Amino acid sequence: MRIATYNVESLFDLEKQGYKYKEYKPYGKSLWNKKNYNIKLTNISKVIKDIDADIIALQEIHSIHALKDLRLKLKQIGLYYKYYRIADKKDSTIKVALLSKVPFIYSKEVVVGNSFKYRNIQEVKFKINNKEFYIFNNHWKSKSGPESMRMFSAKKLRDRLKEIGYEKNIILVGDFNSHYEENIIFLRNRNHNDTNGKTGINDILRTIYQKEKANKNKYVENSFYNLWYDTETEKRYSYVFRGKKEALDNIIVSQSLLDNKDMDYKIGTIQNISKDYMIYKGKYPYRWKISTARVPKHKGKGYSDHLPVVATFVLN
Template sequence: MKALLLLVALWAALFGDSILKIATYNVENLFDLEKKGYKYKEYEPNTNSNWNQRTYKIKLQNIAKVIKEIDADIIALQEVHSLQALKDLRFTLKQNGLYYQYYSIADKKHTATKVAFLSKLPFTYSKELSVTSTYKYRNILESKFKINGNDLYIFINHWKAKSGPESMRIVSAKTLRKRVSEIGYDKNIVLLGDFNSHYEEFLIFKRNRKHNDTNGKTGINHVLRTLKQIHRAKDVKYEKENFYNLWYDTDASKRYSYIFKGKKEALDNILISQPLLDKKGISYIDDSITNLDKNYLFKKKNIYRWQVSKARVSKHKGKGYSDHLPVMAKFRVK
């Protein structure tokens, strides 16, 4: 009997399925303490704004606490200022018992904040997609992983904020769509990050003239083609060249990562290509999409963002986390 149990355990270890957790988190302005590089005024180090070694360390520890709770295999990050800030976060995580051996950041364009990732798994390559040459658009980070012989492409996004019209987000979406078409729609592809777009952006922005300068067309819904698959993952039908937004695979009340003026929004999204729904190779695990809505991430009815005073000279209070909640999903690797 013992021999049989040992054989079963060995078989599972060698040939059993494994679980891959992928997450995305806008960490809200993780600036380093270096004097070089463009920074927002309140993040200039060692000034009256109180952005110094003490507050920086608190920010790192707080963000590390959240990431450790997620414990993803691959976590996409937005609003990281520099490679130094990414390394400092990685070191803080290691001090807290979570080690990410692999990492990358889109730092070729000197925007104030950038996208990055931390990973427990090695990647084949990581490179940047230039949306435009101007600083109005952040580069997209493209990375390829090979997991148990399966290729997986991950694209980390941080599209233009709602301070700009939808036409600006469409520019980023078209860059993404063009690159995906080059790779092929039959590949395992994950698009994730802060799209500054609700999963049904085409509905909520129609009456907002400031945003709707595209005659009702949106980057996330029309360019990335998420309009047809609006059911639970187990019920969706194959739609060639479409992406499936995982928010549809959980209850509507749970579909949010941001709160603006008391209204919940899903600005952070995880979209997957059709092969990740076919239960072969790498595949999405039904009903696994979720935000991290722990009590400590809220202050009253709002997300407990990093606290900066609104005085004439903004000052960091050394409290809070981020204005976004992390979003995560699980995948089965055969």
């Protein structure tokens, strides 16, 4: 079973209602129109088809309309996701959503404050062959804010994980806006470090204690394992900022998915999907192109500024 996460970069619909970034106002001077919307849907669908995950968590989906349009486009090119859900209880500008080939028991939201500065976390429970597992779809605050904001989301997530029980099969996915070793790299930026060196991804989720390949790790109670450690260092990235590779998108698992029992992560399968057409000039993710003019205009080219990340799980 392949599980993936992909930040599709601002998939806005063409509906008139709902707040949108100014360059995504429908049928305006920025050329966010049917033609460019259809190109965006086609390009993102091409990527998702190449991923071919059984379950894929998405970030930066504007609305249920955009999600349904993407799902229809995927069906037209031969990839059908029967089950889908968007986390839209909070009217944030962009949201997280999930597409699945297999049914889920429920999909609900972990509320992360009342402010629109924080996006809710999507919680989805599955049961396959009598094996239960949970997927939590995250999109934490960007690096425009300090670490305390990502820490806030991490604590809300941790509180919910405690309620479920750390011993359950839990998969945390999404755009955490945090490198797998955020506790090291964020020290270079004093504006981010307002938490005395602590980070949400490393300290709150306790990923800091396991840094070996998955088959060499020792059990650490109430901790989570970041799958990026199960591949070569040079392959651990999903985003490029000012020429530096970062792993902002992560797949993080509970200890029970490493114990070779009922359901497990398949060793060595974590990877980003980085086909040639998805890389711009051989260096960066080929993001959706918008001009930098006074009135920004869509060029009808590109995919996303993030690469998708996928891993395989086995139900024994």
